[in-house]
Amino acid sequence: MTVTFSLDTDSDATVWPAMPVRGEGRGAARDRKKWARRTSELLWALVDDEPVDKKQVKMLAYELDSVAEQLPRTVPVHQVFLYVPDPRREFLTFLVHAGPSEGDVDATLDELVQKNEPGAAQDPEVIDFDTDRLGRGKRSIRYFVSTKAEAMCVSVNYAWRIESLGIDVIVRTLGEDIGWITANIDEFDEFARSLFVNPDI
Incomplete structure (x- = not known):
């Protein structure tokens, strides 16, 4: 079954x-590079306390383009949002994936937020995370050792069952900067609550 849907947000773009x-x-690569360049220029233009450095703009554009090129090849995603509060530090990717609803709601949401996934450094912190816009959901904070990075990482995982569409949706981010990520959980939660299904898709 092919799932056709799109999430949107009214958070600060x-x-x-x-x-x-x-x-x-070629067309996809050209569009991707154009998006990366324009996004980098915009983000750096919003930094008030220092002049725009063309090298920094170019570097961020390269990083954005690289992620946009590689992610769809390595991870099944429907959409990707970025968290870039400051272009001077590494950005986070929030990956969106959806599939047909299956099984008991609680058990499925627990699975989607990786409550019992092997390899956790400790039991994940799992809470109910219902939103007015998406419905019944859960959120977890999970610490684990990445075999690829050989470092302790943290993932923040959201999942909802959208009854009206018959789909389960996952939104996930992860990274090695545990202190910074956990310090911004409130920001992530606010973003997650802002998500809604785009009716125009």
Whole structure:
């Protein structure tokens, strides 16, 4: 079953820009690079306390383009949002994926937020996370050792069952900067509550 849907947000688009998910080919690569350049220019233009450095703009554009190119090849995603409160530090990717609703709601949401996933450094912190816009959901904070990075990482995982569409939706981010990520949980929760299904898709 192919799931056709789109999430949107009314969060600040300069902090939470959407990343295009393109296919292969010259046209896709050209569009991706254009998006990365324009997004980098905009984000750096909003930094008030220092002049825009073309090298920094170019570097961020390269990083954005690299992530936009590689992510769809390595992770099944429907959409990607970025968290970029300051272009001078590494941004986070928030990956959106959806599939047909299956099984008991609680058990499925627990699975989607990786409550019992092997490899956790400790029991994940799991809470109910219902929102007015998406419905019944859960959120977890999970600490684990990444075999790829060989470092302790943290993931923040949201999942909802959208009854009206018959789908379960996951929104997930992860990274090694545990202190910074956990310090911004309130920001992430606010963003998650702002998400809604785009009716125009």
